[in-house]
Amino acid sequence: MSTLYTLASGSSGNAMLLSQGTTHLLIDAGISCRRIVTALASLGLQPSDLSGICITHSHTDHVSGLKTLSKKHKLPIYLSHQAAEELSAKIPETAPYLRCFSTSTPFYVEDLLVQTFSVPHDAAGTVGYRIGDVGVLTDCGYVTQEMAETLFGVSLLVLESNHDVEMVQSGPYPYYLKQRVLGDDGHLSNDHAAQFAQAMVHNGAATIILAHLSQDNNTPQTALRTVCQALEVVGLRPTVEVAPRDVMSRKYETTEVLCKK
Numbered sequence: 001m002s003t004l005y006t007l008a009s010g011s012s013g014n015a016m017l018l019s020q021g022t023t024h025l026l027i028d029a030g031i032s033c034r035r036i037v038t039a040l041a042s043l044g045l046q047p048s049d050l051s052g053i054c055i056t057h058s059h060t061d062h063v064s065g066l067k068t069l070s071k072k073h074k075l076p077i078y079l080s081h082q083a084a085e086e087l088s089a090k091i092p093e094t095a096p097y098l099r100c101f102s103t104s105t106p107f108y109v110e111d112l113l114v115q116t117f118s119v120p121h122d123a124a125g126t127v128g129y130r131i132g133d134v135g136v137l138t139d140c141g142y143v144t145q146e147m148a149e150t151l152f153g154v155s156l157l158v159l160e161s162n163h164d165v166e167m168v169q170s171g172p173y174p175y176y177l178k179q180r181v182l183g184d185d186g187h188l189s190n191d192h193a194a195q196f197a198q199a200m201v202h203n204g205a206a207t208i209i210l211a212h213l214s215q216d217n218n219t220p221q222t223a224l225r226t227v228c229q230a231l232e233v234v235g236l237r238p239t240v241e242v243a244p245r246d247v248m249s250r251k252y253e254t255t256e257v258l259c260k261k
């Protein structure tokens with residue numbers, strides 16, 4: 001059984017805590033070290049209880065807590081080679097703790113099997129994760145066959161539902177930013193999230209957590225309505241919730257037996 005909490009979600013910061021037994025992993029660290037330590041403490045954990053930090057990519061909203069976390073707590077940071085190059089240039093303090101992986105080559109952290117896949121986004125070496133029966137896919141321009149295959153059969157999926165396309169098009173962003181958000185290296189729309197959620201739920205996902213919602217081009221209600229309607233049309237009724245932007249989520253649990261070494 002895995003448990004998952006989102007600690008924050010959106011362009012102002014992203015972090016999640018995934019636990020299986022006594023193994024705890026942080027996925028992204030885009031909020032302050034202090035907020036992460038406070039969130040862990042509320043769950044009876046300390047930074048030293050973490051087995052490491054898995055990073056999706058080097059954008060600030062995913063790594064801003066790493067400088068202090070590295071200095072104070074010296075935790076291993078798992079990330080792709082290309083993301084490591086960017087991160088060590090951006091936050092040199094992290095360099096001694098970087099543990100690079102080749103994207104799509106699985107590895108273990110303690111007894112957790114970690115699978116990764118490439119994600120099209122405007123940061124080098126962006127990845128998504130499958131850890132046991134939990135999937136994480138955010139900051140994604142478009143979905144790929146590799147994602148669908150790697151995430152096949154997950155029980156719980158954290159899925160970007162960044163924007164409503166019409167809100168972007170009619171909204172206040174300058175043209176270049178609209179093109180960035182909507183482009184192949186941008187973010188996943190509610191409609192694309194809905195399509196991917198359909199496939200994932202069809203393949204067994206019981207819970208979808210919609211994540212990384214835009215503050216300007218989306219609302220939790222719009223994202224939920226778009227995804228739930230698409231699922232209901234094909235007769236699927238999983239749990240669908242939105243990850244809170246600035247506070248910790250409720251506890252999510254998966255019930256299936258996870259991959260063992």
Ligand SMILES: [Zn+2]
Nearest residue numbers: 011059061139
């Ligand atoms: Zn982001």
Ligand SMILES: [Zn+2]
Nearest residue numbers: 059121123139
């Ligand atoms: Zn990003």
